[in-house]
Amino acid sequence: MRPLFRSGPSHTFTVPRILLLLPLALAIFALVLQFSSHRDPVQTDIFDLFNEQEFIRSSNKLPRLESQLRKSNIANGNGGGRKIGAGAGIDATLNNYPKRPLPEGLGEDWIWPQKDSSSLATTGPKIAFIVTTAESVSQIKLWMAYHRALGVSTYYLFVEGQASTPEAITALRAEPGVTVIAGDEDLQSRHANSRIWNENWLSAFFNKPCNHELFVRQSLNMEMGISLAQKDKADWLLHIDTDELLYPSGTRDYSLIELLSSVPGDVDLLVFPNYESLAEKTDVEDPFTEVTLFKRSYSHVESDAYFAEYGTVSRGNPNYFTTYGNGKSAARVVDGLRPNGAHRWHNYNRTPKEWSSEQAAVLHYTYNRFSDLKSRRDRCDCKPTEEDAERCFILPFDRIAFLEASLKPDDKLMDFFKERLVWEDNEIKVKLVKKGLFSRLYEPQLMIRGLRQALANKDTLANKDNGGGGGSTISGRNGTMDGGGSIDTSVKLSAAATSGIAKQTQPPPGAVTGNDGGATALEVEAH
Structure with a gap:
């Protein structure tokens, strides 16, 4: 029988050899683990910016807010009541609310809102926006007025270019709820000492010019915005640009407050899929008021239609969307929150729970002007x-x-x-609207027209009064901005904001109209 252990000179060299090789083996094993591990979710999301199919796969996995709320209603025994129609709110079940007839031809009874909008405006979540902008003061004020009407009260403006002149900064700082951060040496010092600057997840964008540099700046500004939002006790935070408008479709009062109030408390992030604006003429000057046709997100359309018409919609461009396709995300302001690229958020302490909206969107106005x-x-x-x-x-x-x-x-x-x-081509537009890939949206156009007129009236009155306090009123569905810019809980549009709306609701000659199944009240009226 062979001995279990051999003795001899060879055995005396085996143990030292193993001891020498063991650290090397452990080092190799550590390298294998490092490179085989999952990518940083931030890096994953950044590469999704231009990996369209990867984003589609990942977005399909996200629970949909409205679907989850419907399931919750049914689970709670509320599934037998009368549901809100296609153009109304967050699918609450209605059993005991009085009904009044709509004007003839609109086909369905109007139902009293379940919640008092003015109460929601004062008790709902505090919403803050972060924006890096080089827009004109007048355009920034108009953009903020629109979102104030949706319920956004707080703005962190990181200003560059024409928005960073002393006069512009003074004018913007006079606005209520606005914090202006100039791109000076102090900000650069804060960036250099920030936590994410000393991490490597944005390293692919470091030391590169132009859009890469902007992407890094936006991410650094988002990190600083988180600290400001925590200090101001904001509940929700979004990073959004001044060529974008939030579109809270699916809410009764065209309200971002209402939408975010409906998000369950254990959900950390809500994705707003993006819709892309489409010019229908070559001489567009003001996209917010001249463009009403939008390409809908692939997460809001039927996949069969998306793939069947991909070539028609992309028109020889590299992707379905001309620019980005991964939407924008709202984040609860909690400990550990961090930027996840310029479009998303993550958390240092845990993996956040993320849902998406199947009706609300962010409207991106891009490449509409020559x-x-x-x-x-x-x-x-x-x-x-x-x-x-x-x-x-x-x-x-x-x-x-x-x-x-x-x-x-x-x-x-x-x-x-x-x-x-x-x-x-009207024939193509009609086809794509019918298939749900395009949608005609009028609410932003009408609101921007009214708000611009009201702001002009306010400036005229202020000039007459030499800066006195007799401004006009800008009212939205979720709040009113008085001459000083503050918000109250009125939900009526002022005469200045609504003058001429009856005429403006008719589409231009040859325009394509359509309902995507998630229209709000204003869209129904426009049709």
Whole structure:
């Protein structure tokens, strides 16, 4: 029989050899674990910006707010009552509310709201926005007025360019609920000492110009905005740009407060899928008031229609959406909150619970003006080469737009603009509206028109009074902004804000109208 252990010279060398190799083996094993582990969720989301199919797969896994609330109603024994119609609120079940007839032709009884909107405006969550902007003061004020009407009370403005002049900063700081942060040495010092600057999850965007640099700045500003929101005791926080408008479809009162109030307490994040604005003419000057046609998010449409019409909708562009496709997210202001790129949030302490809305959206007004395309040639200090375009721009179409604008004369650039970005064919628009891929939305247009007129009236009265306190009133569905800009709980639109709306509700000649199944009251009226 063989001995269990052999003795001899070879055995004396085996143990020291094992001891020498063991640390090396452990080091190799650690490297394998490091590279085989899941990617940082921040990096994953950043790459989803231009990996459209990956985002579709991930978004399909998110629970839908409205569906979850319907299930909750049924589970609580409220499934037998009369449901709200396609254009109304968050699918509460209605059993005992008095009904009044609608005007003839609208087909369904009007139902008293379950909750008093004015009460919700004062007791609902406090909502704050973070924005990095170089817009004009007048445009920023208009943008804030729209979102004040939705219930947003607090704004953290990180100003650049024309928004960062001393006069602009003074004017913006005079607005209620506004904190202005200038891009000075103090901010740069805060950025350099911030927690995420010393982490590596944004490293793919470091030391690169143009859009990459902006993306990093936005993320750093978001981190600072979290601290400001915690100090101000805000409940919800969103990072949104001044070329975007929140669209709280599915709520009774066109209210962001109402929407976020409906989110269960254990849900940390709510995604607003993005809709992209579509120009229908070549001479658009003011997208907020001239554009009413939108490309809907793939998370809000039937997948069969999405894949069948992908080529028609993308029109030779790299992706379904011209620019980003992963929406924007609202986050509860809690300990450990951190940016997850410029479009999402994460948490240092735990994996946040994230839902998405199947009706509400963020409207992104992009490339609607010829000047938006033409100005790309002057954007950043980049050479008009494919290599430099990739170095400077994150999104594929932005690279194409930069090269087209840089290398083509205006007449050829206009041809490109019409071919890729302007939707003039009514037959195609009708088809895509019917299939639910496009939607006609009028609420933002009407509100912006009224708010702009009210702001103009306010400025006129202020000038007459030499700065006295006799301003006009801007009223929205969730709050009223008086001449000093403060919010009360009125839910009526002022005469200044509504003058001419009856005329404006009719679509322009040849326009395509359609209902995506999630219309709110204003959209029904517009039709």
